[in-house]
Amino acid sequence: MKSTSPKSIEIMKHRLASDLEERKWQFKTLELKYLEAGQHLRSLNQLMWQVPSMVIAITGGLWYGATTVDEFQARTVVLSFAAVFSLLTIVIIWRLRGLIQMHIERQGQFSPDNAHVPRGKYVVIGCWTTALLGSAIVSTLGACNPSQLSKKQEPPKDAKCCVSQIEVVTNPVQPPMCSVQPPAKKQPTAASKPCAK
Numbered sequence: 001m002k003s004t005s006p007k008s009i010e011i012m013k014h015r016l017a018s019d020l021e022e023r024k025w026q027f028k029t030l031e032l033k034y035l036e037a038g039q040h041l042r043s044l045n046q047l048m049w050q051v052p053s054m055v056i057a058i059t060g061g062l063w064y065g066a067t068t069v070d071e072f073q074a075r076t077v078v079l080s081f082a083a084v085f086s087l088l089t090i091v092i093i094w095r096l097r098g099l100i101q102m103h104i105e106r107q108g109q110f111s112p113d114n115a116h117v118p119r120g121k122y123v124v125i126g127c128w129t130t131a132l133l134g135s136a137i138v139s140t141l142g143a144c145n146p147s148q149l150s151k152k153q154e155p156p157k158d159a160k161c162c163v164s165q166i167e168v169v170t171n172p173v174q175p176p177m178c179s180v181q182p183p184a185k186k187q188p189t190a191a192s193k194p195c196a197k
Contacts, residue, residue: 034110041103048096052128055089059135066142067149075146083139086132093132097125 062082066075142149 030110034107037103037106041100041107044096044100044103048093048100048124048128051096052089052093052132055086056131056135059086059139063139063142066146072146075149076143079139079143079146079149083136083143086136086139090129090132090136093125093128097122 059082062078062085066078066082069075069078
């Protein structure tokens with residue numbers, strides 16, 4: 001049996017301690033990466049829900065504004081802008097979804113049961129894309145037919161002019177509830193004779 005000197009035992013203890021410290025920092029780095037990926041995932045998920053709903057609200061405001069403008073050319077410009085805005089938002093939310101998937105896969109690396117991580121679930125992004133695409137199509141149709149959109153009601157061309165007169169009474173005279181009539185005096189007639197006294 002080979003005897004080990006106290007110096008070699010100290011060296012081995014030092015190596016084990018430094019190896020343990022290095023492993024501890026590796027695990028700490030992995031934990032920080034995992035937590036940071038989770039924070040990014042939460043913020044991206046919040047953006048995924050906020051961006052399309054804000055764009056649809058802005059598009060609704062643009063539609064309302066386009067219907068109040070009298071000039072057809074201005075309506076066409078506003079509705080064309082709304083269509084382009086909706087189409088660009090589709091590109092933005094697909095980019096957001098790609099970043100979310102990247103962070104989901106990064107967090108999946110830390111999971112020992114990596115087979116159960118869902119992949120390719122694009123239900124939400126599909127619904128938002130459908131809504132924004134519909135918004136872009138409606139905006140494009142409105143830009144192509146600006147004369148069909150107007151909040152102001154134009155009078156029909158064949159309408160006849162009618163004038164109505166309304167009399168407003170501010171102090172109406174109402175008949176009394178019980179009418180009291182004084183007894184009527186009889187006028188002497190040729191046929192009647194005065195009463196004898």
